[in-house]
Amino acid sequence: MEPTRADARDNRARILEVAEDVFARGGSAASTEEVARLAGVGIATVFRHFPTKRALLEAVLVKHFDHLCERARGLADSDEPGPAFFEFFGHLVDDAAGKLAIIEAFTDAGGDAEGQAGRRPRELREAVGVLLVRAQEAGAVRADVRLEEVYALLVGVARAGAHLQLDAHVRARTVGIVFDGLAARERDERRPVQ
Amino acid sequence: MEPTRADARDNRARILEVAEDVFARGGSAASTEEVARLAGVGIATVFRHFPTKRALLEAVLVKHFDHLCERARGLADSDEPGPAFFEFFGHLVDDAAGKLAIIEAFTDAGGDAEGQAGRRPRELREAVGVLLVRAQEAGAVRADVRLEEVYALLVGVARAGAHLQLDAHVRARTVGIVFDGLAARERDERRPVQ
């Protein structure tokens, strides 16, 4: 499973890198052949490393999710849980900007997790959960919000940013509003939602 | 333009209805053939009514956007602009739940508007803009938010609701947080976003 030859390992890495770009631009509808072309390898090489298009997509996502999870876990022990939570939220949204395939993958949160990527969304969700709880304990986030809606907001704003191609400025203001909603201490004269 | 024969009109309506469902589930990648099959008509019948797949998609979207615009305009003259704004926001999010194609269409806000559907997203955006201004004048929404981010939140939460398949409950709570963010009067000790 661990590739012995160096060139093979290099190829795998390069393909993954290119795939990220290609799928980011064209969404999961982008063609495998373009990945091969841009990676400078034959199409069969792509399929040797990733036996299926789905597998390639998953590998791209796994890498991303692992990245994010790592970051979330690194922030979990922060002395300032409030800023840590908000920083991660903002980072994720910015990171997702323009990455269609990545974004579409958030869908499978609890979904049809058969593949290798299956547990990643759950793990990320849990990591976010940890940050959230800490931030709530620190009084930076309202106690009455739950992970479900926070995750939905995360996904939603990230999706919007990616699909509407918001520039950093608008993205920041959009995120700012959500932050205000999460931080607001007192719920008041809100009209019954729906 | 108005078809004279009853059966044709029925078929057209049935196709449109089915297409809404099919595209809602599979996004715009879903096949025209499935629409035909589920509508119980031959593939050529679909193409008689909608000469192009794109035309079919547009028809579905136009119908939806027109619905939403109508509703937004109906609320524009409300005596209570605040609740009107929030009600429309919530309604749109609920309405979009599960409708992938619809949601994907919000993208083209000012986009490649060539087809008949071209002006709809813009119109909807403008209608939302009207509601927003009124709500701000009434003091129900912070004066410092702009249409851009409100629209982004609208699209984002709708997308999240659709893709994560949130149930009505979670959706309501998610929307609630955004509402708090929009209503919050005083911005305070927020950490520099990014």
Place this chain on the structure above:
Amino acid sequence: MEPTRADARDNRARILEVAEDVFARGGSAASTEEVARLAGVGIATVFRHFPTKRALLEAVLVKHFDHLCERARGLADSDEPGPAFFEFFGHLVDDAAGKLAIIEAFTDAGGDAEGQAGRRPRELREAVGVLLVRAQEAGAVRADVRLEEVYALLVGVARAGAHLQLDAHVRARTVGIVFDGLAARERDERRPVQ
């Protein structure tokens, strides 16, 4: 077989007329629906009068061939068989100019003559044969040419005129060369053909 109602007879005639135009322009690849549209009738009406596209094409051709045959027969008794022959040749070539479908039909000279049009090309060929023999008897056309090659020249020049869209001038000069070849009395130092 003879339609009793006047409107039906009118429709048939109009369709035939339009079909001639349409097929002339687009060749036999032109669509039946365009014929119907330009004739101002429903597509089903076309198929009522001509049960098959092939039947419609044949009707167009039959009309044309009958026209030509009539003309050829009218010239058969001419006092001046030479000019008569050459006149008919030139007329046919001019007549065919731009009429793709017509021209393509000359193909079936002895061909798969199943349909109603089957005997027409043969009849036309025979009528040309009569003109040719007379012209040869009158000494206006070389005695050693046969109907086969004359017909081939007829078809060939007509086809060329139609497909290359030759204007009347070039057409006339082209035909003139063929006439010289047909009239030439003495065959001489020609190199072995092929």
Place this chain on the structure above:
Amino acid sequence: MEPTRADARDNRARILEVAEDVFARGGSAASTEEVARLAGVGIATVFRHFPTKRALLEAVLVKHFDHLCERARGLADSDEPGPAFFEFFGHLVDDAAGKLAIIEAFTDAGGDAEGQAGRRPRELREAVGVLLVRAQEAGAVRADVRLEEVYALLVGVARAGAHLQLDAHVRARTVGIVFDGLAARERDERRPVQ
């Protein structure tokens, strides 16, 4: 551009060969699928080698036109320009026998020359022009004929040969008449054409 693998080159050649046959019989309306079937390859293989049906047709035509041009140029320096001209004329007509698509292509003499095949008909025409001028200078062809009508006769007789499926004998006699017309020194008592 030159394919490295032998099997691919063979396939390409076989497809081209079969396509020539298929289009020869059915004209350019013949289906790509039949080409694939007769070549014993999958339909996608045809499209790999020729990305478009039009491209396949063009490849067939280019091959033929290049053949003919080569031959015409080879004859351009002949010591006996008269026989050279007549030989080429006869050769082209024989070569075209039965090849509908090829023949149809002569049409676009100066036509919608966008594709790669675009310049070929023009080149052939020019090559014929050279042969013609030489033959006229040598006194073998009348000085008063122009390339336009010679080309028309070329195309016409070729078309007739192809469509009427003339055997070599009749073809030769037909060509012979045209040759007489081209060679005839004195124009005489011809009736006014048309």
Place this chain on the structure above:
DNA sequence: CATGAATGAGAGTTCATTCAT
């Protein structure tokens, strides 16, 4: 192990022809 040619299943679209009004 890398390559790229071959593949077949499907997608969108068109058109001659039939059927219900």
Place this chain on the structure above:
DNA sequence: TATGAATGAACTCTCATTCAT
């Protein structure tokens, strides 16, 4: 009888995946 809506077969073209080199 005239209409035009419905039909399905056929066609061009694409793409993930496999196979021979």
